[in-house]
Amino acid sequence: KGIYYANNIVVATGFYDIPFLLNVPGEELPKVTHYYKDPHFYAFQQVVVVGANNSGVDAALETWRKGATVTMVVRESGIGERVKYWVRPDIINRIEEGSIKAYFNSFISAIEPHQVHIQTPDGPVTIPNQWVIAATGYQPDFSFLQHLGIQLSDDGVQKPSYDENTHETNVPGIYLAGVVCGGFNTHRLFIENSREHAVKILSHIAAKKIS
Ligand SMILES: Cc1cc2nc3c(=O)[nH]c(=O)nc-3n(C[C@H](O)[C@H](O)[C@H](O)COP(=O)(O)OP(=O)(O)OC[C@H]3O[C@@H](n4cnc5c(N)ncnc54)[C@H](O)[C@@H]3O)c2cc1C
Numbered sequence: 001k002g003i004y005y006a007n008n009i010v011v012a013t014g015f016y017d018i019p020f021l022l023n024v025p026g027e028e029l030p031k032v033t034h035y036y037k038d039p040h041f042y043a044f045q046q047v048v049v050v051g052a053n054n055s056g057v058d059a060a061l062e063t064w065r066k067g068a069t070v071t072m073v074v075r076e077s078g079i080g081e082r083v084k085y086w087v088r089p090d091i092i093n094r095i096e097e098g099s100i101k102a103y104f105n106s107f108i109s110a111i112e113p114h115q116v117h118i119q120t121p122d123g124p125v126t127i128p129n130q131w132v133i134a135a136t137g138y139q140p141d142f143s144f145l146q147h148l149g150i151q152l153s154d155d156g157v158q159k160p161s162y163d164e165n166t167h168e169t170n171v172p173g174i175y176l177a178g179v180v181c182g183g184f185n186t187h188r189l190f191i192e193n194s195r196e197h198a199v200k201i202l203s204h205i206a207a208k209k210i211s
Contacts, residue, residue: 008205011148012177015140015186022050022134026111032132039066045130048073048116050108053080056135057091063133064100071127072102073118082187108132140180148174152183159183166204167197175201 019034021027036055039062049060052074064070072095079091094100103120110117116129142158149171151161160183161170168175177197179189 008173008175008208009148010175010177010201011145011150011180013141013144014179015138018139018141019134020136020139022108022111022136024108024110027134029111029113031113031130032111032134034134034136034138036133036135039063039068042066042068042131044068046128047071048108048127048129048132049135050074050132051135051137052076052078052083052091052102053135053137054083054087055137056080056133057083057087059133059135060100061087061091061094064094070100071129072100073106073108073116074102074104075107077104138186139184140186142183145180150174150176157183157185159185165200167201168204175204177201 022032026032036059039059042063043066045068047063047068047070049056049063049070049072052072056072056074057079060070060072079088079095083091091100095102103118103125106118106120108116109119109124111129111132114128114130115126116132118125118127140158142152145160146152150169152158153161160176160181162168162176162181166175167177167181178194179186181194181197182189
């Protein structure tokens with residue numbers, strides 16, 4: 001612990017720290033994770049993947065390719081439209097050929113240590129299960145931004161207030177970089193198109209120092 005003094009602060013906290021929860025009984029079990037890492041860990045085991053966007057699709061394909069039995073539970077009617085165009089046909093074909101089972105328009109109703117209960121359009125289904133990868137997305141820590149005095153838009157996006165040219169927020173000396181700039185629009189900014197943030201911020205700080 002200590003007190004640090006700075007003339008400028010750059011907040012680049014991203015949005016992966018707060019997952020959207022399933023809010024179902026059993027979500028607190030250690031077999032449930034919102035953070036997918038190593039596919040080998042799941043080899044030859046029964047895995048449920050919740051969600052069908054980039055993270056969920058990657059988890060389903062990679063764990064299946066390492067020998068897991070994979071079931072996807074997707075509340076929408078199909079695989080997400082924003083899934084990378086070279087990956088989307090792969091998952092659709094694996095589902096169509098029956099290698100990966102997918103329940104669309106469906107959601108998990110409860111998780112137990114050795115099984116998962118799923119509500120499907122054809123009624124409730126219970127399947128044996130060892131691991132649940134909940135790839136349900138994340139949200140930025142808006143309360144942290146507000147605590148710093150940064151204003152958020154009230155249009156539902158909660159986009160932080162900052163100057164697009166300098167990335168300085170409404171709080172002088174506090175800058176935003178990376179995905180956190182987008183509010184709930186977390187898909188609009190990624191590595192490639194966030195690099196310019198650093199240039200804008202450092203140019204502005206350097207100019208302040210000279211003047
Ligand atoms: C499966 C997957 C595949 C992806 N593929 C690509 C790709 O191919 N190309 C691409 O451009 N993007 C890709 N992305 C997106 C990319 O990962 C993000 O856009 C990028 O990481 C965002 O960078 P960031 O610096 O804004 O935030 P992050 O990388 O999330 O970094 C935020 C950092 O801040 C820390 N932090 C948070 N809160 C605090 C706090 N209060 N105090 C201190 N530290 C804190 C976090 O621990 C973390 O280290 C992918 C993402 C996923 C999930």
